[in-house]
Amino acid sequence: MKAGNIEQFKHLSQFRDLKDFNNHIEQWMIDLKQKFTKSELIALKRLIRFSAKVAGVCNAKIQTLVSACHEAGQEISRSTYERMLRKAKKFGLLIVYNTKKENGKQSHNVYVFQRYQSQIVSDSSTIDVPESAKIDGAYKTNNLSKTNNHINKRNENVLDASYTNNRVPAEFRDLVKCFYDDYKTIEELWKVIYIQTYYLSYYTQQDRLELALDSFKQMVRNIKQGRKVHNIFGYYWGIVGAILDREYVNTLHEMYEEYAS
Structure with missing residues (x-):
């Protein structure tokens, strides 16, 4: 997948609109909130906020997301963000797509939130x-x-x-x-x-x-x-x-x- 403007990835959105996206996130959090540490939740919530322009899709760099947390007075590390992403992918909350530049070199990822599916637990x-x-x-x-x-x-x-x-x-x-x-x-x-x-x-x-x-x-x-x-x-x-x-x-x-x- 080629890197590009966020508008280029509209087709990846799983949601009708921002309200639909927020409703699904609320349901995911009922099941998954306790599975993330406090710092990981900060990272996840920041990623959710950056996924508003195209409902449920974000193509910001990890460093940009980490810096945004710091600017908001919530200091977390890059490793915390990466740990959060691994968990989110494991639970089916996120799909991560790799992108490449025109010269073939790897670019930043595209994060696509998925529609809510109840977790089977007990x-x-x-x-x-x-x-x-x-x-x-x-x-x-x-x-x-x-x-x-x-x-x-x-x-x-x-x-x-x-x-x-x-x-x-x-x-x-x-x-x-x-x-x-x-x-x-x-x-x-x-x-x-x-x-x-x-x-x-x-x-x-x-x-x-x-x-x-x-x-x-x-x-x-x-x-x-x-x-x-x-x-x-x-x-x-x-x-x-x-x-x-x-x-x-x-x-x-x-x-x-x-x-x-």
């Missing part, structure tokens, strides 16, 4: 959905907290789904309570839908409900098939985002076909 977080709970693709109102692998261990202080805020659609509440009979979990899952569709002015409440139901069913199906999930909210966020991304791409294709005709 076997104890698996939900076991028994076959007896299924009826023609739907689910009975069985309380799955009785299974050994339920992610939320119930106790006397947990308030059930009947305490869910009335802003959450009843149909979504009734589906989720089959697996997580806890009002806080239900409300947090619905909050994911609200945040992800906040700027989609064309989305009706019915559209949000259908998105929420489809995403939750996909999450349960994936976990039933063996996917181990450390953070159900982060994983749910990723599923919702993927569905919206596909919808966005399909809309572009329809607009193109309409224009072409």
